[in-house]
Amino acid sequence: MKLLEYESKELFRAHRIPVPPSGGVIRSLAQLPAALRRAGKGPWVIKAQVLAGGRGKAGGIKMARTSVEARQAAKSILGMTLVTHQTQGQGLKVSEVLIEGGAKIEREIYLSVVMDRKACGPTIIASAEGGMEIERLAAEKPEAILRQSVDPGTGLPDFAARRLAFQLGLPPQHIAGFCHLVRSLVWLFLEHDCSLVEVNPLVLTPNGLMALDGKVVIDDNALFRHPELAKRQDPELSSLERAAKKADLSYIGLDGSIGCMVNGAGLAMGTMDTIVLAGGRPANFLDVGGAADEARVTKAFQLILKDPKVKAVLVNIFGGIVKCDMIASGILAALKKVKLGVPLVVRLQGTNVEKGRALLAHAKVNIIPAEDLWDAARKAVEVAR
Amino acid sequence: MSILLSKESRLVVQGFTGGTGTFHAKQCLEYGTNIVAGVTPGRGGTVHLDRPVFNTVFEAVRQTGADVSLIFVPAPFAADAVLEAADAGVAVVICITEGIPVLDMARVKRVLDASARAGVRVRMVGPNCPGVITPGECKAGIMPGYIHKPGRIGIVSRSGTLTYEAVYQTSQQGLGQSTVVGIGGDPITGSNFVDILELFEGDPATDAVVMIGEIGGSAEEDAARFYRERMTKPVFGVIAGRSAPSGRRMGHAGAIIEGGLGTHASKVKALREAGVIVVKNLNEIGATVARVLKKKASV
Structure with missing residues (x-):
């Protein structure tokens, strides 16, 4: 689960990581004057709160020296649709704007803690060349990137923090401040089960170091340990994805025309790939899970059919522990509750497959049976045209 | 020959008496898997699916000579279950559980790696996996x-x-x-x-x-x-x-x-x-x- 900038900075503040003076988040222009007062005297920074990098370039971050300028900036950002290089061509609507006091920037540093699969633990990534996108820096100037792996049990020792500070070339009077900051960042990461904590940029001001931006991603598997975060609505999900999550189905909307219902994440991805190979495009990823019973299949059909782009539905189930005849009855029962309206291709394989196929064949519904994955994909592509 | 599992493998199932554990242990038994013990803390001394239940993996291994553990323990407790199996001295730990926090696994992996460096290698498979099967000999999974x-x-x-x-x-x-x-x-x-x-x-x-x-x-x-x-x-x-x-x-x-x-x-x-x-x-x-x-x- 990704946190917005202002939510990330609230966590920073709780861990005594310095952040700019905050006026809080506003959702309407009427809330602006009070927010400016809270942020102290200008200049201020007006920042769109969306989950995408590259906000500045796209016009989602503006400086304001006077309250008139602040009003103009907030007006232009609130409600705008932000398209950045990270939004995959789609726009994100801005409904929240963060108001902050400005900072005198002497230097920009990149600092993050990320879960490193290879090292089997968190790794700190730092660079004296902050402000830049880290992926680009890694590609263009890999020697400018420092790495320090962290023991997931004990955190970051002082000496390792100090070494990073010196490697970053920080002036002597800021070494202690940096050590405190980076160790706090590591604790935040460990305490909140993060997969990423990023400060880009971390800035050096006449008053010391400060996190000018913040990005925190929490490991979804660990949300049971963080009920306060689990309650929060994930702003990244579409309404369909939210409904799916409620029904405990794994669903991700895509932009094709063939709705997919598959058991298992790997086979679901594999089915999408096969559709593409057959010349079509999947409308979604949907893992109906190992226990694909009537209730889940019904819910899955309802979700898939809510997407108006869907021109055909492909069900691909490899019955393992769940038997194919059970799945077939589930599909038939679901079809009594859901108005289908588009062609349905079903491929069943696995335990009791003959019984399952017979059930579907003798039912009075129009189902296109498929022999194997390729046959299913080809048929779905054909009827979706 | 085969890898990880054979006819000779002796399995202990952690989370043996729970719904998932019971269902899949039964299927494994039907396949011919040699399950010798189960572990559920607090249920020690009872018998489930005709197999003895122990409170700890340590005890199960000592009493039955189990050398493979199959884990169905819920996610919040699964990392600890892996460490318990490794500590008890089984050679292979197969963890089916889905949804274990990544940091928990990072900590488990560090312990297993350190143990391997010290000369005691415990092979862990999973988590969030269907398990391991050597067809015709031993099925340890779902x-x-x-x-x-x-x-x-x-x-x-x-x-x-x-x-x-x-x-x-x-x-x-x-x-x-x-x-x-x-x-x-x-x-x-x-x-x-x-x-x-x-x-x-x-x-x-x-x-x-x-x-x-x-x-x-x-x-x-x-x-x-x-x-x-x-x-x-x-x-x-x-x-x-x-x-x-x-x-x-x-x-x-x-x-x-x-x-x-x-x-x-x-x-x-x-x-x-x-x-x-x-x-x-x-x-x-x-x-x-x-x-x-x-x-x-x-x-």
């Missing part, structure tokens, strides 16, 4: 036993049902499997592709390996390097997630393209360049393996 067939193809996979697809197809071709290992779909797993490929390479009962990867991470790229440097047996690679958009997690916690890393294209390229035969159409896994092996046999 896979449908009947689709498997004793044979000489090793299968290793990050995904569950996609593994069944590969198993089914190789069985249909009359090839069968030596051992099938689901390493799991999480970002940090007990065993990775390289660990299992190394075992298959050394296993006289395995002639070729099907490796089913997916987007995210760099386990497939590592496997490609290992193949080029150390393997002599043919490996067939399948990578799922070609059509997945970046930045969205496709069900598995590990299946996500982040910062341009772990893409389908980079994995396919690494495997091809290393000499792995990459199967593009999932429907042709079995047929491709059969064709290539036949050609090799006739040379």
Whole structure:
């Protein structure tokens, strides 16, 4: 689960990581004057709160020296649709704007803690060349990137923090401040089960170091340990994805025309790939899970059919522990509750497959049976045209 | 011979008396798996599915000589269950549980690695996996036993049902499997592709390996390097997630393209360049393996 900038900075503040003076988040222009007062005297920074990098370039971050300028900036950002290089061509609507006091920037540093699969633990990534996108820096100037792996049990020792500070070339009077900051960042990461904590940029001001931006991603598997975060609505999900999550189905909307219902994440991805190979495009990823019973299949059909782009539905189930005849009855029962309206291709394989196929064949519904994955994909592509 | 499991394996099931544990332990027993004990804290001294239940794995191992643990413990307690099994001295720990926090696994992995460096190697498979099966001998997991067939193809996979697809197809071709290992779909797993490929390479009962990867991470790229440097047996690679958009997690916690890393294209390229035969159409896994092996046999 990704946190917005202002939510990330609230966590920073709780861990005594310095952040700019905050006026809080506003959702309407009427809330602006009070927010400016809270942020102290200008200049201020007006920042769109969306989950995408590259906000500045796209016009989602503006400086304001006077309250008139602040009003103009907030007006232009609130409600705008932000398209950045990270939004995959789609726009994100801005409904929240963060108001902050400005900072005198002497230097920009990149600092993050990320879960490193290879090292089997968190790794700190730092660079004296902050402000830049880290992926680009890694590609263009890999020697400018420092790495320090962290023991997931004990955190970051002082000496390792100090070494990073010196490697970053920080002036002597800021070494202690940096050590405190980076160790706090590591604790935040460990305490909140993060997969990423990023400060880009971390800035050096006449008053010391400060996190000018913040990005925190929490490991979804660990949300049971963080009920306060689990309650929060994930702003990244579409309404369909939210409904799916409620029904405990794994669903991700895509932009094709063939709705997919598959058991298992790997086979679901594999089915999408096969559709593409057959010349079509999947409308979604949907893992109906190992226990694909009537209730889940019904819910899955309802979700898939809510997407108006869907021109055909492909069900691909490899019955393992769940038997194919059970799945077939589930599909038939679901079809009594859901108005289908588009062609349905079903491929069943696995335990009791003959019984399952017979059930579907003798039912009075129009189902296109498929022999194997390729046959299913080809048929779905054909009827979706 | 086979890898990880054989007829001689003695299993202890952790989370034995729970709903999931009971259901799948029963299926394993029906397949012929030699389950010698179960563990549920607080249920020690009772009997479940005709097998003795112990409070601790330590006790179960001491009393029954169990050497493989199969874990169905719920996610919040699963990492501890793995550590308990390793501490009790089993050689193989297979963790089926889905949804274990990544940091928990990071801590577990560090303990297992340290133990291996000190000379005590515990092989962990999973979490979030279907388990391991040596067809006809021992099933330790949730896979449908009947689709498997004793044979000489090793299968290793990050995904569950996609593994069944590969198993089914190789069985249909009359090839069968030596051992099938689901390493799991999480970002940090007990065993990775390289660990299992190394075992298959050394296993006289395995002639070729099907490796089913997916987007995210760099386990497939590592496997490609290992193949080029150390393997002599043919490996067939399948990578799922070609059509997945970046930045969205496709069900598995590990299946996500982040910062341009772990893409389908980079994995396919690494495997091809290393000499792995990459199967593009999932429907042709079995047929491709059969064709290539036949050609090799006739040379």
